[in-house]
Amino acid sequence: MNKTKLFEVPQAYTAALVKFNGQDYIVGGPEGESPLKVYNLANSEISEIVDAQGGTMSIIKVPGMKNTLVSSMGMFPPFKGKDANIFLHRHLSDGWHSEKIFHFPFSHRCEILTVNDTRYLFVASVSTNKESPEDWSNPGEVRVARVNDSEPWLTDMEVIIDNLFKNHGMTKVPYNGTESVMVSGAEGIFSITPGSGGWKTERIFDQEVSEFVFYDLNEDGINELVTIEPFHGNTLNVYNNKGSNWERIYQSPLSFGHGLGVGHFEGVPTISVGNRRENSALEMHTMEQPGQDKIVKNVIEEGVGPTLTNIVKLNSRDTLLSVNQLKNEIALYHQ
DSSP states (O other), X not given: OEEEEEEEOTTEEEEEEEEETTEEEEEEEESSSSOEEEEETTTOOEEEEOSSOOOOOEEEEOTTSTTEEEEEEOOBTTTBOTTOEEEEEEEETTEEEEEEEEEOTTEXXXXXXXXXXXXXXXXXXXXXXXXXXXXXXXOEEEEEEEXXXXXXXXXXXXXXXXXXOSOOOEEEEEETTEEEEEEEETTEEEXXXXXXXXXXXXXXXXXXXXXXXXXXXXXXXXXXXXXXXTTTTSEEEEEEEETTEEEEEEEEEOSSEEEEEEEEETTEEEEEEEESSTTOOEEEEEEEETTTTEEEEEEEESSOOEEEEEEEEETTEEEEEEEEGGGTEEEEEEO
């Protein structure tokens, strides 16, 4: 496996591959107080988003809005997040500018869902209050608000889940014929689906889950469920959907599992995941024989402590993006 170190971010925690003006960029976010960095993959130029908080847990691009990002910021290790906020970042003629959209203590994940041409911002927190890093007595929330093209940028905010502990995962996925937001915590995985009377929530998996992805690993038209369990957990798991039940077909040990990604790598369904303890390895788990549930583990690099991984396509090449916190780097891996 070939490795390319793109750029450094002190206490690197998260990254997003985004497209601005037809060009690919990677935005790297720190867990500490340093700026966001924006790396142009075409010419290797780096710009910084300096007027923001740091403690970056999530970065997403706002669909339909030019050069605009949303981030969850202000969660500093270990779980110091009373002053966390959701930020809006816009690239204007004189560079990047940031503004705090709203205060959201211990905010962790964010996602945008488009329903009938209307965008909705979902945000989740790990807790409403923590007196210490070990205090998990207060559940977190999931909130949703309408995204507008002009001021005010957000309206009609509401709390749709108020009893979710230890949130770590949030993603968009087709569910029952419509695109939904999925969110995870100690109580399992919940779908949030638009309906005529508002938002409908349903628990679809009832074990404690840190991060998760739905992906058709068996290439049979049915998504498998890939999880890290439990919170910051010690196992990587793959489940087949058996009607109303999930059957585990694969399990592999992790140490402080983090940064779950799934995609096709060199044409083969592949899982990427990181370990933040012990050997601090970046791993790939490959579905060697789709349809036969045979998965093979490969260690890509030790001593890097990945906090985010993702399998992406860059210049028509399957590429593994990894945020290697122990080396303060954003890196790419490819054959």
